[in-house]
Amino acid sequence: MASELTWWPSVAKLNLFLHITGRREDGYHNLQSLFQLLDCGDRLAFEPTEDHQIALMTPLVGVPDEDNLIVKAARLLQPFAADNAGCKIWLDKRLPMGGGIGGGSSNAATTLLVLNSLWQCNLSLQQLEQLGLQLGADVPVFVHGRTTFASGVGEQFVDAPQPQHWFLVATPGVHIATADIFRHLELPRQTPVMNWQDYTFDNTTNDCQELVCRYHPKVAKLLHWLLEYAPSRMTGTGSSVFAVFADQSQALKVLDALPDEFMGFVAQGVNISPLHSQLEQRKTD
Numbered sequence: 001m002a003s004e005l006t007w008w009p010s011v012a013k014l015n016l017f018l019h020i021t022g023r024r025e026d027g028y029h030n031l032q033s034l035f036q037l038l039d040c041g042d043r044l045a046f047e048p049t050e051d052h053q054i055a056l057m058t059p060l061v062g063v064p065d066e067d068n069l070i071v072k073a074a075r076l077l078q079p080f081a082a083d084n085a086g087c088k089i090w091l092d093k094r095l096p097m098g099g100g101i102g103g104g105s106s107n108a109a110t111t112l113l114v115l116n117s118l119w120q121c122n123l124s125l126q127q128l129e130q131l132g133l134q135l136g137a138d139v140p141v142f143v144h145g146r147t148t149f150a151s152g153v154g155e156q157f158v159d160a161p162q163p164q165h166w167f168l169v170a171t172p173g174v175h176i177a178t179a180d181i182f183r184h185l186e187l188p189r190q191t192p193v194m195n196w197q198d199y200t201f202d203n204t205t206n207d208c209q210e211l212v213c214r215y216h217p218k219v220a221k222l223l224h225w226l227l228e229y230a231p232s233r234m235t236g237t238g239s240s241v242f243a244v245f246a247d248q249s250q251a252l253k254v255l256d257a258l259p260d261e262f263m264g265f266v267a268q269g270v271n272i273s274p275l276h277s278q279l280e281q282r283k284t285d
Contacts, residue, residue: 003047005090007276010110012041012095012267013102013141014167014235014242019191028153029182029189034199035141035148036162038169038267039274042094042103044070044110047085048118050071054078058091069108069135076131077112081119096263098169100178100236102142108135109142110275117279129155145273149196158196161271166251167242170226170264172218174239181208181237201231201244209234222262228252 016034017247022037023029024205049055056065065071074087088109095103112128115121123131125143132139137154181187188207212234218235223241226232230243230250245251251266258264 002027005047005175007043007045007092008110008114008278010042010044010103010106010268011016011142011273011275012038012106012169013048013138014038014269015206016162016201017199017233018206018208018236019194019204020187020189020207021191021193023189024153026111030152031154032149032151032191032194032196034152034160034162034196035138035150036167036269037145037147037271037273038101038167038224039270040265040267041106043092044114045092046111046114046118047088048115050084051084051086052078052084055086055088055090057088058093058095060091060097060222069104069139070111072135073139074110074115076095076134077119077123080121080123081115084253085119087115087118096171096173096240100176100205100234100238101169101240102138102148104146105136105138106142108132108139108260109145112139112143113145113279117282122261142273143216144220145276147271149199159271160196160199164269164271166245166248166266166268168226168230168251168255168258168264169235169240169242170222170258170262171240172222172262173214174216174218175218176212176219176238178186178237184211187211201233206234206236208237212238218261225259226254257258 014036019032021030129140132143146159148157227241232243
């Protein structure tokens with residue numbers, strides 16, 4: 001059945017930089033980051049039903065359905081749909097889990113955007129972004145669907161189109177709990193606030209990178225290896241790292257040389273999410 005359905009992109013992202021500019025009274029941190037969307041990721045398919053049930057047809061090993069952000073997103077949107085609205089959902093998982101490139105958050109955003117259309121909820125993008133924030137700080141960025149300079153706790157956006165570089169994204173297979181990094185006493189928290197127009201890769205950093213590398217030698221090893229070939233950095237709180245290339249052939253050549261202990265892929269940066277392009281196309285069909 002899934003082969004007959006329409007598949008919707010659930011794209012990956014990179015944090016081209018991550019600055020922590022302060023800690024708030026509620027315990028959250030004020031951040032600045034540039035969210036670069038990529039042209040690849042997972043895929044989701046949806047079949048609306050009229051039984052009010054949310055059924056994930058491709059459950060993830062080790063993740064109970066009630067904890068899956070896809071199911072949570074669908075249930076969060078249900079009150080805005082018809083009383084009997086339900087859905088069967090298929091996930092084609094391609095991104096590594098726990099890699100810091102947005103897999104779960106992106107899945108949730110795709111679910112909100114596509115079901116908003118299929119269920120005819122008619123919520124605005126801003127309303128969907130607010131719903132997404134209840135699921136995680138990164139979800140609104142994927143709902144927004146633009147390469148974006150983000151601040152606050154990650155919910156304040158200024159669209160910031162970037163040159164469409166090629167990226168080698170590599171993952172060392174280490175799971176890093178974001179909450180543990182942000183709780184750590186040694187985490188820098190006083191990076192000066194910058195104007196987004198002043199961004200360059202060279203004048204920014206990832207404030208979590210040194211701490212993660214100190215406690216996770218595999219991340220440090222991978223980053224050290226990549227730096228031999230191109231400007232490289234950890235994304236988010238890890239564990240994935242990326243290297244920036246001007247063309248695809250260069251990136252693929254380095255991917256071929258990647259040591260077997262690491263996983264990697266090559267993708268191009270995009271300024272508009274392929275999901276948004278597909279949704280716009282659906283409106284005109």
